[in-house]
Amino acid sequence: MHVAIVGGGIVGVSTAEWLRRQSAEVTLIDRGVADQAASFGNGGVLARCAIVPVSVPGLLAQAPAMLLNPNKPLFLRWSYLPRMLPWLASFHAAGKASRVREIAAGLMPLLSDTVEQHQALAEGTPAERWIVPGDYLYVYPDRAAFDRDAFGWALRREHGITGDEMDAEALRAFDPAIGPGAGFAYRMTDHGRITNPGAYVADLTAWFEGQGGKRIIADVNSVEPDDTGVRVLYQGGEVRADRVAICGGAWSKTLVEPLGHKVKLESERGYHMVFENPSNQPPAPYMVADGKFVATPMEDGLRIAGIVEFGGLKQPPGKAPIALLERGIQRLYPGFTSSSKRAWMGHRPSTADSLPVLGGSKTHQRVFFGFGHHHIGLTSGPKSGRLLADLILGGRPNIDVDPYRIERFG
Numbered sequence: 154m155h156v157a158i159v160g161g162g163i164v165g166v167s168t169a170e171w172l173r174r175q176s177a178e179v180t181l182i183d184r185g186v187a188d189q190a191a192s193f194g195n196g197g198v199l200a201r202c203a204i205v206p207v208s209v210p211g212l213l214a215q216a217p218a219m220l221l222n223p224n225k226p227l228f229l230r231w232s233y234l235p236r237m238l239p240w241l242a243s244f245h246a247a248g249k250a251s252r253v254r255e256i257a258a259g260l261m262p263l264l265s266d267t268v269e270q271h272q273a274l275a276e277g278t279p280a281e282r283w284i285v286p287g288d289y290l291y292v293y294p295d296r297a298a299f300d301r302d303a304f305g306w307a308l309r310r311e312h313g314i315t316g317d318e319m320d321a322e323a324l325r326a327f328d329p330a331i332g333p334g335a336g337f338a339y340r341m342t343d344h345g346r347i348t349n350p351g352a353y354v355a356d357l358t359a360w361f362e363g364q365g366g367k368r369i370i371a372d373v374n375s376v377e378p379d380d381t382g383v384r385v386l387y388q389g390g391e392v393r394a395d396r397v398a399i400c401g402g403a404w405s406k407t408l409v410e411p412l413g414h415k416v417k418l419e420s421e422r423g424y425h426m427v428f429e430n431p432s433n434q435p436p437a438p439y440m441v442a443d444g445k446f447v448a449t450p451m452e453d454g455l456r457i458a459g460i461v462e463f464g465g466l467k468q469p470p471g472k473a474p475i476a477l478l479e480r481g482i483q484r485l486y487p488g489f490t491s492s493s494k495r496a497w498m499g500h501r502p503s504t505a506d507s508l509p510v511l512g513g514s515k516t517h518q519r520v521f522f523g524f525g526h527h528h529i530g531l532t533s534g535p536k537s538g539r540l541l542a543d544l545i546l547g548g549r550p551n552i553d554v555d556p557y558r559i560e561r562f563g
């Protein structure tokens with residue numbers, strides 16, 4: 154079987170490599186601008202605890218105040234608001250407590266064994282050097298702030314995700330340089346990090362190619378299934394395959410909608426800063442809860458990543474989100490310095506209900522999807538790719554894939 158994969162981020166390359174290992178002929182087509190992909194610039198955290206959906210009860214009510222406060226990590230390009238109203242309506246509906254429970258149950262199988270899934274994908278390849286199993290800490294200003302997140306922690310506990318509480322003294326013993334704004338933490342084991350996400354995906358891609366996978370650098374314009382196969386048309390050529398998987402991250406909608414499928418997908422723009430030779434490094438990745446950013450020790454320095462900005466795929470990065478991240482690192486480590494710093498903006502592929510789209514189309518037997526992994530795509534990419542490869546080859550996975558069907562959007 155010949156399978157074409159559109160999109161070479163972590164989801165696409167994982168799908169391609171798992172298919173190749175099962176003797177499929179695979180062509181991976183990507184624009185080839187690696188640092189545009191979310192998989193390049195993410196926070197690097199393998200967050201098996203990240204089962205709490207983005208939309209939770211009460212979130213939208215807080216949004217107007219957050220948007221008006223330049224110290225809160227939510228930004229909106231106001232001219233874009235009308236375009237995203239349908240997505241926002243579905244996002245709001247997904248935030249009902251009963252629906253949140255269903256979504257968390259749907260995310261759990263994609264996240265629970267993340268480190269093992271990364272190890273299985275990367276074992277024996279140059280990419281395995283970037284995987285570091287370890288702890289993950291949520292850092293709060295104080296105990297009261299932790300208590301205000303009780304809904305999410307209860308949900309995690311229901312799924313067996315627990316950790317240890319650290320008061321200010323324990324936290325300071327763990328990380329003596331941490332600032333006075335951090336007075337409580339929740340520390341979980343069984344997590345991990347990728348210490349260079351861009352190099353990790355590049356190594357996996359090079360391995361895939363070196364083992365016989367085919368790679369084309371091109372912009373795919375359309376996917377056209379017929380009775381005997383599927384044509385994947387790109388600028389300057391086409392590939393004919395038996396099956397296609399659309400793994401185009403936040404850009405997937407333009408390929409999916411002409412096939413007659415609706416999908417509620419938006420770019421949740423996020424930012425990172427990398428500080429080389431930082432004066433401080435956390436011993437493990439932190440989620441700095443009041444700033445909603447992660448601080449992750451990386452191979453090339455300290456990376457802080459976070460912010461949610463709505464503004465679509467085309468507008469240039471803003472300055473305010475970067476300034477906010479810089480203030481955040483100064484709060485975490487007062488007097489923080491580095492030899493250099495660089496900023497990046499990318500697009501989280503976010504469905505309105507925080508569940509990815511994974512699996513085949515009911516109308517087009519040859520078309521499959523693997524996108525919509527919002528804040529959790531690095532964590533769940535290898536598992537999603539393995540699952541998708543199985544589905545493409547006609548397997549029956551032992552987890553319920555109904556929550557991920559594209560048809561849920563109507």
Ligand SMILES: Cc1cc2nc3c(=O)[nH]c(=O)nc-3n(C[C@H](O)[C@H](O)[C@H](O)COP(=O)(O)OP(=O)(O)OC[C@H]3O[C@@H](n4cnc5c(N)ncnc54)[C@H](O)[C@@H]3O)c2cc1C
Nearest residue numbers: 160162164184191192195196198373401402423530531532
């Ligand atoms: C600031 C930030 C921090 C994050 N932190 C974390 C984290 O700590 N942990 C975590 O698990 N997740 C994190 N994420 C989320 C994670 O990065 C994404 O969910 C994940 O990378 C999505 O992978 P993907 O393969 O679906 O999409 P992408 O990585 O965006 O890849 C899609 C690829 O498809 C290509 N493409 C699209 N359309 C076409 C086309 N028509 N023709 C050719 N090529 C096409 C694109 O160019 C791109 O290369 C973060 C994201 C951001 C932005």
